[in-house]
Amino acid sequence: MSRNDPIRLVVIGAGLVGQRHARHAFSHQDFDLAWIVDPNEARQEMAQQLECRWAASLEDVPAGDCDAAIIATPNADHLPSGLTCLARNWATLVEKPVAETIASGEKLVSAFEVAGLPLLVGHHRRYHPSFDKANEMISSAALGPLISASLIWAVRKPDSYFKAGAWRRDSDGGPLLINFIHEADLMLGLFGPVDEVQAMVSSHARGSTVEDSAAILVRFASGVIATVMLTDAALSPWSFEGASGENPTIAETGISSWRIGCTAGSFEFPGLRVWTDAQGDEGDWSRPLKDETIETAKVDPLHEQLTHFAQLIRGQVDKPKISGRDGLEALRLVEAVRTAARTGQPYFVDQTLSTSNAV
Ligand SMILES: NC(=O)C1=CN([C@@H]2O[C@H](COP(=O)(O)OP(=O)(O)OC[C@H]3O[C@@H](n4cnc5c(N)ncnc54)[C@H](OP(=O)(O)O)[C@@H]3O)[C@@H](O)[C@H]2O)C=CC1
Ligand SMILES: O=C1CO[C@H](CO)[C@@H](O)[C@@H]1O
Numbered sequence: 101m102s103r104n105d106p107i108r109l110v111v112i113g114a115g116l117v118g119q120r121h122a123r124h125a126f127s128h129q130d131f132d133l134a135w136i137v138d139p140n141e142a143r144q145e146m147a148q149q150l151e152c153r154w155a156a157s158l159e160d161v162p163a164g165d166c167d168a169a170i171i172a173t174p175n176a177d178h179l180p181s182g183l184t185c186l187a188r189n190w191a192t193l194v195e196k197p198v199a200e201t202i203a204s205g206e207k208l209v210s211a212f213e214v215a216g217l218p219l220l221v222g223h224h225r226r227y228h229p230s231f232d233k234a235n236e237m238i239s240s241a242a243l244g245p246l247i248s249a250s251l252i253w254a255v256r257k258p259d260s261y262f263k264a265g266a267w268r269r270d271s272d273g274g275p276l277l278i279n280f281i282h283e284a285d286l287m288l289g290l291f292g293p294v295d296e297v298q299a300m301v302s303s304h305a306r307g308s309t310v311e312d313s314a315a316i317l318v319r320f321a322s323g324v325i326a327t328v329m330l331t332d333a334a335l336s337p338w339s340f341e342g343a344s345g346e347n348p349t350i351a352e353t354g355i356s357s358w359r360i361g362c363t364a365g366s367f368e369f370p371g372l373r374v375w376t377d378a379q380g381d382e383g384d385w386s387r388p389l390k391d392e393t394i395e396t397a398k399v400d401p402l403h404e405q406l407t408h409f410a411q412l413i414r415g416q417v418d419k420p421k422i423s424g425r426d427g428l429e430a431l432r433l434v435e436a437v438r439t440a441a442r443t444g445q446p447y448f449v450d451q452t453l454s455t456s457n458a459v
Pocket of ligand 1: 112113114115116117118137138139140156157158172173174175177181195196197222224264265277278
């Protein structure tokens with residue numbers, strides 16, 4: 101592959117998100133969608149539409165046909181498919197969570213590191229310009245020191261979601277590993293290393309073995325504290341996807357789902373509505389506030405992620421925006437929540453829970 105040749109790509113797993121990746125790749129100038137791999141024969145039609153080949157198994161795709169892969173299979177398959185991609189020398193974008201468990205994630209990440217092959221984890225929310233802007237506002241302490249954050253992720257997944265994928269009713273298919281992990285990644289990116297986690301989970305809405313709801317407390321090493329209310333069983337306007345309109349499956353509300361508090365002002369995220377003292381002073385509870393909204397460009401994060409993946413493969417950026425290690429740290433935070441909920445005790449996390457661009 102010379103520098104400007106399209107990157108020949110295989111999309112592995114063409115379900116809810118794999119189909120979106122395949123469509124994005126088909127229309128992306130840096131990629132040539134070469135194969136779709138999915139056991140479901142009905143995906144042949146999609147492969148025809150997207151002018152690529154279909155295989156039921158990754159074993160049927162010759163190594164020399166592709167330069168890169170996107171793994172969008174159920175979480176438990178990320179390690180085996182990832183190791184096959186590595187053996188074929190394909191740069192790989194693996195969906196989040198990087199793997200089903202920390203042990204399998206460590207195996208996958210270390211194997212790519214040893215081979216020196218690019219591995220990017222699909223925490224796509226980081227590609228929104230509002231993330232960079234929020235990071236800049238926090239890092240510059242423009243609103244004074246960061247104190248607290250309050251996050252909600254509350255949507256009602258339809259019954260058809262669970263019928264379409266039985267794995268979503270198992271322990272690795274619940275909202276902690278599927279949805280909270282995005283909030284975890286963003287919190288690590290914005291607030292830095294975690295010290296302590298407390299949590300409660302509930303499965304009373306559906307009575308499945310997997311949780312449908314969780315209430316989480318996080319203390320960061322900086323002293324900042326955050327609360328997270330998570331549920332995939334309540335109809336509400338408060339979710340990152342609703343706010344950003346990033347996912348065509350989830351109706352856009354434009355209503356922010358995070359509130360971030362600093363000593364001299366607070367802001368909503370991802371909408372970046374900022375509240376400060378009306379007179380431009382430090383302010384306190386007796387004084388009126390004013391609000392303004394910082395506009396940022398609306399992007400399709402899956403498209404931006406592909407652009408970054410292409411740059412990574414071509415050596416135009418020196419490191420992945422979300423490395424395998426970053427993916428592991430988000431997974432560790434999920435595990436900390438699970439442990440705290442199971443034991444009913446605070447979980448003190450070791451200080452490896454941070455990401456490179458955190459404050
Ligand atoms: N970044 C994002 O926005 C999103 C990320 N995700 C992540 O993407 C992954 C997939 O989730 P989702 O799309 O909801 O899952 P789906 O169940 O909708 O799709 C997974 C697809 O992979 C197929 N599959 C299973 N095993 C293999 C295999 N070994 N090789 C090829 N195909 C296989 C499944 O086929 P079959 O059903 O026949 O087993 C199914 O068609 C998860 O890790 C999830 O966390 C999910 C949604 C959004
Ligand atoms: O990763 C994800 C898992 O599923 C959700 C619902 O489809 C997505 O919105 C999210 O980004």
